[in-house]
Amino acid sequence: MSVKRIGVLTSGGDSPGMNAAIRAVVRAALYNGLEVYGIKRGYAGLLNEEIEPMSSLSVGGIINRGGTILRSARCEEFKTLEGLQKGAAILDKYGIDALAIIGGDGSMRGGVELSRISPVKVMGLPGTIDNDIPGTDYSIGFDTAVNTALEAIDKVRDTAYSHERVFVIEVMGRHKGFIALEVGLAGGAEAILIPEVPYDLVDLLDKLRESYERGKRSSIIVVAEGAARAEDVKKFLQEHTPYHMRALVLGHMQRGGSPTAFDRVLATQLGVFAVQRLLDGHTNEMVGVEGGRLVAVPIEYIHTATKTIDLRKLEVASMMAI
Ligand code: ADP
Ligand code: F6P
Numbered sequence: 001m002s003v004k005r006i007g008v009l010t011s012g013g014d015s016p017g018m019n020a021a022i023r024a025v026v027r028a029a030l031y032n033g034l035e036v037y038g039i040k041r042g043y044a045g046l047l048n049e050e051i052e053p054m055s056s057l058s059v060g061g062i063i064n065r066g067g068t069i070l071r072s073a074r075c076e077e078f079k080t081l082e083g084l085q086k087g088a089a090i091l092d093k094y095g096i097d098a099l100a101i102i103g104g105d106g107s108m109r110g111g112v113e114l115s116r117i118s119p120v121k122v123m124g125l126p127g128t129i130d131n132d133i134p135g136t137d138y139s140i141g142f143d144t145a146v147n148t149a150l151e152a153i154d155k156v157r158d159t160a161y162s163h164e165r166v167f168v169i170e171v172m173g174r175h176k177g178f179i180a181l182e183v184g185l186a187g188g189a190e191a192i193l194i195p196e197v198p199y200d201l202v203d204l205l206d207k208l209r210e211s212y213e214r215g216k217r218s219s220i221i222v223v224a225e226g227a228a229r230a231e232d233v234k235k236f237l238q239e240h241t242p243y244h245m246r247a248l249v250l251g252h253m254q255r256g257g258s259p260t261a262f263d264r265v266l267a268t269q270l271g272v273f274a275v276q277r278l279l280d281g282h283t284n285e286m287v288g289v290e291g292g293r294l295v296a297v298p299i300e301y302i303h304t305a306t307k308t309i310d311l312r313k314l315e316v317a318s319m320m321a322i
Helices: 018-031 042-047 081-093 105-117 142-163 178-186 201-213 230-240 251-255 261-279 311-320
Strands: 005-011 035-039 051-053 098-103 121-126 165-171 191-193 219-224 244-249 285-290 293-298
Touching: 005 018, 005 042, 005 105, 018 035, 018 098, 018 261, 035 042, 042 081, 042 105, 081 105, 098 105, 098 261, 105 121, 121 261, 142 165, 142 178, 142 219, 142 244, 142 251, 142 261, 165 178, 165 230, 178 191, 178 219, 178 311, 191 201, 191 311, 201 219, 201 230, 219 230, 230 244, 261 285, 261 293
Parallel strands: 005 035, 005 098, 098 121, 121 285, 165 219, 165 244, 191 219
Antiparallel strands: 035 051, 285 293
16 A cells, blocks of 8 residues: 555654754655645654644754754653554544654654554654664764764863863763764763773773873863763762862753754655655665665664674774873
């Protein structure tokens, strides 16, 4: 059965570029003669029937805007069989035969579960700043978040230098250290702590002491939130070094802001590709980019595979920190 009406939603933690992805899905669908319905507030909005037709005009002027015009939410009810059945019935009521889901791995799982009990065709688009979704080198929003965090770190470096301080800066990444690694390398961090690699604060202490003896008076330590809390690391180091220390949590600022050119282009390409895959009869897939090429992987793959960090980058960062 060919697709006639696509629903699009954003779910889970928002990320810069989600708007560009919505725009791409809507316009690619309209271009191909399909109808598009926007579903507000992720799966929560689906269950509340917050569903409206979308036009080309309704996605005008959003390619440069962070956040998501459809808003995002988390929805516990959708994790239950009753919630899924209710969602399936509402999609059926609105004649929505395909669903473009823009979100993180939890949102993709929602799509998998929905497709088990409903004929709706599911197509996932990876949208999370954490970049922790297997099957794609990049998720929408990662590049912007890295650049946002980097801008903050560069500013902190100025004041760290003036006051001869060490800053422990915590970046997002509940389970993975992709943001920390990238931003630590780009920001010239003295050390990078990520959940994937065990670390020893005593080793870090020695490293800092050595730097102090060499005459280094200011440093940046980047910590992924999944590895440690900046405040705890700061407290431990403060007790044992002559450095003046400060801790800083960058927090949700990393999730906002105008998307970079990279994220806008990625989101646009993925949105168009997602619609194309649906038109070609595919379902239960997530679109992504690998080695610079657009790919589609079975959506289940993202829950069986693990995305691994490039450990060579950590080695390079450590080499640069002598
Ligand atoms: P993200 O998509 O950013 O990883 P979450 O993990 O919070 O964010 O997931 C977003 C939403 O996806 C959840 O609030 C829930 O509505 C839905 N979801 C997650 N896991 C499942 C599941 N096993 N079954 C159905 N829906 C799910
Ligand atoms: O979007 C993913 C993420 O940024 C994680 O790194 C972080 O732990 C989480 O979202 C926090 O999100 P919230 O405050 O919305 O629960």
